[in-house]
Amino acid sequence: xxxxxxxxxxxxxxxxxxxxxxxxxxxxxxxxxxxxxxxxxxxxxxxxxxxxxxxxxxxxxxxxxxxxxxxxxxxxxxxxxxxxxxxxxxxxxxxxxxxxxxxxxxxxxxxxxxxxxxxxxxxxxxxxxxxxxxxxxxxxxxxxxxxxxxxxxxxxxxxxxxxxxxxxxxxxxxxxxxxxxxxxxxxxxxx
Numbered sequence: 243x244x245x246x247x248x249x250x251x252x253x254x255x256x257x258x259x260x261x262x263x264x265x266x267x268x269x270x271x272x273x274x275x276x277x278x279x280x281x282x283x284x285x286x287x288x289x290x291x292x293x294x295x296x297x298x299x300x301x302x303x304x305x306x307x308x309x310x311x312x313x314x315x316x317x318x319x320x321x322x323x324x325x326x327x328x329x330x331x332x333x334x335x336x337x338x339x340x341x342x343x344x345x346x347x348x349x350x351x352x353x354x355x356x357x358x359x360x361x362x363x364x365x366x367x368x369x370x371x372x373x374x375x376x377x378x379x380x381x382x383x384x385x386x387x388x389x390x391x392x393x394x395x396x397x398x399x400x401x402x403x404x405x406x407x408x409x410x411x412x413x414x415x416x417x418x419x420x421x422x423x424x425x426x427x428x429x430x431x432x433x
Contacts, residue, residue, distance in 0.1 A: 245388040257402035285422040298367030303374035304335035311344040355384040396425040
């Protein structure tokens with residue numbers, strides 16, 4: 243049985259919006275894009291590489307899928323490029339239509355929780371969600387998330403889209419943690 247694993251960058255105040263770049267996601271006037279980049283180091287990249295090695299498939303929301311597709315297929319000499327291009331990608335979207343442009347991409351049906359529950363029943367390695375906050379929140383409400391790998395940065399932004407809803411409730415169990423040289427705590431929680 244596959245596990246659904248969320249891997250996301252967060253600030254101390256729970257913001258997950260636009261960690262990778264200035265133009266990544268400026269919804270609601272968000273002006274702090276790229277906040278995670280100063281905290282990258284070899285420990286962080288090493289832990290992410292371990293996670294990719296355990297990934298059997300990716301599960302992405304439309305916004306994250308389109309952002310990744312605009313960037314990753316065009317990166318040369320990056321160890322994550324081949325992994326992301328060659329990994330099976332499942333996409334949750336009500337607006338996209340097949341065929342999807344990025345190789346190894348499959349559009350999920352209109353009942354995303356049901357499709358994800360079926361993915362969990364398949365044998366194999368982890369199905370990993372990167373970014374995709376709306377998708378994560380929807381699946382959490384249906385109790386379909388098994389593991390959260392949270393890269394918690396020593397930074398408070400005070401605004402931005404957060405990973406967890408104000409009305410959400412979850413009890414998580416710490417399964418492990420690693421601290422990077424830049425102060426990022428990579429915490430793995432099981433549901």
